[in-house]
Amino acid sequence: SRHAYWMWTLVSGPFCLFLTQFSRGKQAAKALLGAFSGYLVTDHYAAYNDYPRDKHQLCWAHLLRHFIKISERRGQAGAIGKRLLLIGHAVIRTHHRFTNKPDKVNIYHRRIHRLRRSFQATLEKGKQLNPVIAQRTHTQCAHLLRDEDLCWTFLQNPIIPLTNNRAESALRPYVIWRKLSFATQSLQGLRFRPMILTVTTTARQLGMSSLGVLRSINEQGLARKNITFRFPFDQRIS
Structure with missing residues (x-):
């Protein structure tokens, strides 16, 4: 067979x-x-x-693809997706800038942690969406919020890539x-x-x-x- x-x-x-x-x-x-x-x-x-969670990094390229799909939805779900997509691009841009100029560690970490707070807040908003009206976005945001720490493992070591x-x-x-x-x-x-x-x-x-x-x-x-x-x-x- x-x-x-x-x-x-x-x-x-x-x-x-x-x-x-x-x-x-x-x-x-x-x-x-x-x-x-x-x-x-x-x-x-x-x-x-x-x-082990402390050695597991989620691929940001895959995350961006998910955010693009969410951003194409109507209403509040689409707004949540656009915000997540904006934050995702900012994370990658900030990381690439640091890779080219690794001497400004404090500035890099301050920017990334600010983006992380915005990321968490946006996921919380997505989780609070009405599951009847925006079921997929509600579920996806809740799922990613549970594994939110896996998005930032790269902060532990500069050798960890953002993508696979x-x-x-x-x-x-x-x-x-x-x-x-x-x-x-x-x-x-x-x-x-x-x-x-x-x-x-x-x-x-x-x-x-x-x-x-x-x-x-x-x-x-x-x-x-x-x-x-x-x-x-x-x-x-x-």
Whole structure:
């Protein structure tokens, strides 16, 4: 029978891991993350709820997409969405400005905390909307208000990115591949796709030739030798 499978992606430094899973649930997320204990930047999906909150950052690019949808609604819901969208853009702009000039830490934190207070107040207004008239906006604001602290984890450490754009960029070639070649219908295909994507994408992240890496691995395998190839994670190839 035909089953739907999901391609999961984890990007950490130059390393990219792809994993095919039968579901999008918590067990699939745990299988992908394994012993990973670093900062995790994700969308607002419930499968990641078990990850330590002090190391979990919600992706602001995904938040902005939600705010755009809310802003397109009528009445008070639309006004709430426009306000959230305005705050979101201000957060990203302030963060980028600080990234370019990291010497003004006090000014940066003062601006971000002011934006956070406005963010909380706007979500509270959205939560107070009549759930009969604006059910979706009421529910979304209440949901995000519960996880509001996950929006600001990046304040703990400047290395934490605001978005998971690197993971989405790593996944994009597979999305194109999937559209052009359709789905695999064999166990071998399910194993091959995440394996080849992990190797080739990691090679590109390191500035290495994907073809050269595959050639080295295949030469050893065809000669029935032990696969001794290892990625040089301690140094980036120029």
